[in-house]
Amino acid sequence: MVSTDIGGQVAGRLTSRDAALAAAFNPPRGQLAVITRYIRTHRAMQVGLLIVLGYALLAVIARLIAPYNPETATSATLQPPSLRHLFGTDVSGFDILSRVIAAPRVDITIAVTATLLALVIGTPLGVLAGFSRGVLGEVVSRIFDLIQAFPFFVLAITLLAVLGPSVVNLIIVVAVVNAPIYLRLIKSQTLYLRERTFIQAARVVGNTEFSLMFRHLFPNALPPVLAQVSINVAWAVILTAGVSFVGAGVRPPTPEWGLMISTGASNMFSGQWWVALFPGIALAVSTAGYALIADGLRDLSDPTRR
Amino acid sequence: MDNLLTVSELETHFYVGGRTTKVLNGLDLSVRRGEIVGLVGPSGTGKSVLVASILGLVKPPGRIVAGRVRFNGEDLLKVNEARLKRLRGKDISLIAANPHTLLNPLIPVGAQVANFLMAHRPVSKKVALDQVLEMFRAVGIPDPARRLGNYPHELSGGMAQRVVISIGLICSPQLLLADEPTFGLDLTIQAQVLELMKSLLAQRPEAAMLLVTRDLGIVANYCDRVAIMHQGRIIESGETADVWRAPKQAYTQEILGAAALDRGPSPTPKASVATGMDG
Amino acid sequence: MLRYAVRRLLIIPPQLLGISLVTFVIIRQVPGNPARAQLGQFASQDAVQRLATYLGLNRPLPEQFLIYLKNLLRGDLGQSWFTGHSVSSDLLVRFPSTLELITLGFLGSLIVAIPLGVLISLRGAGFFGRIAERFSFVYGLMAGAIPDFWFALILVFVFFHLLGVVAAPVGQLDLAVNPPPRITGMLVLDSLLTFNWVALLSAIGHLILPVATLVFVNAAPVLRMTRSSIANVMDSDFIRFSRANGLPDKLIIRYALKNALLPIITLSGVLYTILLSGAVLTETIFSWGGVGQYAVQSVVNADWFALQAVVLLTASFSLFVFLVLDLLYAVVDPRIKY
Numbered sequence: 001m002v003s004t005d006i007g008g009q010v011a012g013r014l015t016s017r018d019a020a021l022a023a024a025f026n027p028p029r030g031q032l033a034v035i036t037r038y039i040r041t042h043r044a045m046q047v048g049l050l051i052v053l054g055y056a057l058l059a060v061i062a063r064l065i066a067p068y069n070p071e072t073a074t075s076a077t078l079q080p081p082s083l084r085h086l087f088g089t090d091v092s093g094f095d096i097l098s099r100v101i102a103a104p105r106v107d108i109t110i111a112v113t114a115t116l117l118a119l120v121i122g123t124p125l126g127v128l129a130g131f132s133r134g135v136l137g138e139v140v141s142r143i144f145d146l147i148q149a150f151p152f153f154v155l156a157i158t159l160l161a162v163l164g165p166s167v168v169n170l171i172i173v174v175a176v177v178n179a180p181i182y183l184r185l186i187k188s189q190t191l192y193l194r195e196r197t198f199i200q201a202a203r204v205v206g207n208t209e210f211s212l213m214f215r216h217l218f219p220n221a222l223p224p225v226l227a228q229v230s231i232n233v234a235w236a237v238i239l240t241a242g243v244s245f246v247g248a249g250v251r252p253p254t255p256e257w258g259l260m261i262s263t264g265a266s267n268m269f270s271g272q273w274w275v276a277l278f279p280g281i282a283l284a285v286s287t288a289g290y291a292l293i294a295d296g297l298r299d300l301s302d303p304t305r306r
Numbered sequence: 307m308d309n310l311l312t313v314s315e316l317e318t319h320f321y322v323g324g325r326t327t328k329v330l331n332g333l334d335l336s337v338r339r340g341e342i343v344g345l346v347g348p349s350g351t352g353k354s355v356l357v358a359s360i361l362g363l364v365k366p367p368g369r370i371v372a373g374r375v376r377f378n379g380e381d382l383l384k385v386n387e388a389r390l391k392r393l394r395g396k397d398i399s400l401i402a403a404n405p406h407t408l409l410n411p412l413i414p415v416g417a418q419v420a421n422f423l424m425a426h427r428p429v430s431k432k433v434a435l436d437q438v439l440e441m442f443r444a445v446g447i448p449d450p451a452r453r454l455g456n457y458p459h460e461l462s463g464g465m466a467q468r469v470v471i472s473i474g475l476i477c478s479p480q481l482l483l484a485d486e487p488t489f490g491l492d493l494t495i496q497a498q499v500l501e502l503m504k505s506l507l508a509q510r511p512e513a514a515m516l517l518v519t520r521d522l523g524i525v526a527n528y529c530d531r532v533a534i535m536h537q538g539r540i541i542e543s544g545e546t547a548d549v550w551r552a553p554k555q556a557y558t559q560e561i562l563g564a565a566a567l568d569r570g571p572s573p574t575p576k577a578s579v580a581t582g583m584d585g
Numbered sequence: 586m587l588r589y590a591v592r593r594l595l596i597i598p599p600q601l602l603g604i605s606l607v608t609f610v611i612i613r614q615v616p617g618n619p620a621r622a623q624l625g626q627f628a629s630q631d632a633v634q635r636l637a638t639y640l641g642l643n644r645p646l647p648e649q650f651l652i653y654l655k656n657l658l659r660g661d662l663g664q665s666w667f668t669g670h671s672v673s674s675d676l677l678v679r680f681p682s683t684l685e686l687i688t689l690g691f692l693g694s695l696i697v698a699i700p701l702g703v704l705i706s707l708r709g710a711g712f713f714g715r716i717a718e719r720f721s722f723v724y725g726l727m728a729g730a731i732p733d734f735w736f737a738l739i740l741v742f743v744f745f746h747l748l749g750v751v752a753a754p755v756g757q758l759d760l761a762v763n764p765p766p767r768i769t770g771m772l773v774l775d776s777l778l779t780f781n782w783v784a785l786l787s788a789i790g791h792l793i794l795p796v797a798t799l800v801f802v803n804a805a806p807v808l809r810m811t812r813s814s815i816a817n818v819m820d821s822d823f824i825r826f827s828r829a830n831g832l833p834d835k836l837i838i839r840y841a842l843k844n845a846l847l848p849i850i851t852l853s854g855v856l857y858t859i860l861l862s863g864a865v866l867t868e869t870i871f872s873w874g875g876v877g878q879y880a881v882q883s884v885v886n887a888d889w890f891a892l893q894a895v896v897l898l899t900a901s902f903s904l905f906v907f908l909v910l911d912l913l914y915a916v917v918d919p920r921i922k923y
Contacts, residue, residue: 151862151899268738280735287730395831407822
């Protein structure tokens, strides 16, 4: 008996899921319309976008609208929230409201830049590690494993001690700590997609390895990465705050949430709750915004969950 | 009524990305006791969705919007879930392709098949395992006693498929839904498996099988009747020999090739049916 | 499998060697001369030089490293100039404290998150299901967004300052209470073993807030992973096949849980290793006297031997936990053979 299904066996079986995936990522012009329509209906993502854009706006105009200069001390120390100082003042007399809204500029700059840097470093290396079946991929993976084996917080503050606590160095350090995450993510995506039938089909038709890597793997590995990016920006903000909290990061009097929480920590024990509370809330809301966007992106890239 | 299964005007729609796709668009199909009906169609969701609709397992974003699925006179679309659960595996069972994805990788195959048996019959585990052993022997698994304790990954494709067939047959169902049961298997294994299913069914004339496939050779050699599916409906059906000899629809002719084909060793028909998703 | 475990154990020392080497080099780039740091800025240059020579800081780098290794093999991790004790004795005191804290935090997270995750996943639709789903969404969002050190402060403010129901957040024991004799170094265990109920109560009282902080932050990722893992399994072909052939719901759930276990185990293991360094900030706030604080302190004070030892300790811990994880996989998943 001769099987007459030769064509089918060669091209592989397109299940509905593959078809949907392929349709979602090799779309014609309709994609932008799909995205905007999606955003319009996905409330969580709207909230997230609102928050992030709000903070971005603050990053730009905060110093213009702040009631006091965020870096100038007044004589009104440790005042509870009042009409003159809506968020109160800290032990040195800084107005907390002004500092809270001026902080996004620092935090967001660091977090976004560092995350993008980590992405730029980690992604191509990840594709390399996943795609190459030889020694090169192994070596790259092992090196990044080593980076990840370090306790990340200790690594961060040690590197900062080496480089000096400046904003640029902070960016570099956060990027280095986060790069392995992207490497690992991209690598696993690449490994997974490498074996998928439509890649094999492309190979059969004659694409070279290199063009395969870039034309097919890259666009399909990217969407989960975008969700990860959003989350990472949030982590970067928290890492920056944590590092500044122990004194290894941003230096006073630069307004930064972690630093402000650190200043207010001991106050918390004695009941002056406002010093550490407001920066913390601002930090938490900002992180929540990124997380919501990430959730939205994740749902977007998984067609079965739309 | 000899009809074991009668599907009438079945419509199953899928809502994805704001668009409605009518995967099943007024589908009529019947299966009589004692026969093997082949369902032929383009690769993709259509045929599997039909199988899911019969079993009542269509999940969002899909929905059955109209039609009737009569099994032994009972309309499956109108009964409650509890009744469906009683029917599944016992009166209507399913086997499908890629056996390794159908079996639980963490549990030995003997226990898995036994679980299905115990779900529908009040037998003890020991008795169940004995019957599973018998079943393994009947489906031609060599050294069946040892295989009972194997995990799915320790079995070859052909053996794993035989385990899946065991699951499908262990409760002696009246209707066996076989969704591409031999896809991906070696050609010789394919033949063995199909011969096996044909002979097992021959032993039970009150049962029937709906064999979903893209492979015309399989249909030609094993199916009494054939139904051609295209764009969500059955456009042509009848005795396999008749349809092969004189296909009425253009689409059927296209599939079978310009020349009329005999049932038997065939001259090369034009391309396969795997033309991709239509419409 | 035993052979595999042994093989993995044998690889650990070379890996640690690699980590030590890299740490060694990095640390020595930190500006600040330990000799100067010890003697203070008013000491004479001469005195600093003599101390530097004594500490071996003027020898070439490779030689310093070899000396370090030689001492390491003897069990001598060097001296912490800041505390004045040998680093090994410092760690011996601090490590159990941290271990106690993070283990309780870890177990607490699992106990909270996994049953909750299972319940939510299996409840599905319906009134309770939707409420639980909404709750876990908000909780996941909050727990991921709220920094642990800030949360700890809020807890302290509410429960200590406002309500006064917990002990002062300083250290592990009330000042007036005598600690039990050191058997394991972990207060709860030691108190239990010596039937010292006063100390036990005090220790628990001091553990509540820091553990609550850790649980709040870490239960969220476990919860999310549990839910997504179960959802993935429920969507898998073999579950659908089982359902199509009428397997009873109870069995389907049991199958699903068993198969969902692997990613949950992975995440938990990774979380545990992260906790070791991630608990730093919590430790700092509660003046816990643990490894994390020690690490930060040693960076700030250019206490090189201490820092080196902490990195080594953390790395060994991680590698060991990863090994246990891999062995656990083999137990759960018959497909994995070594």
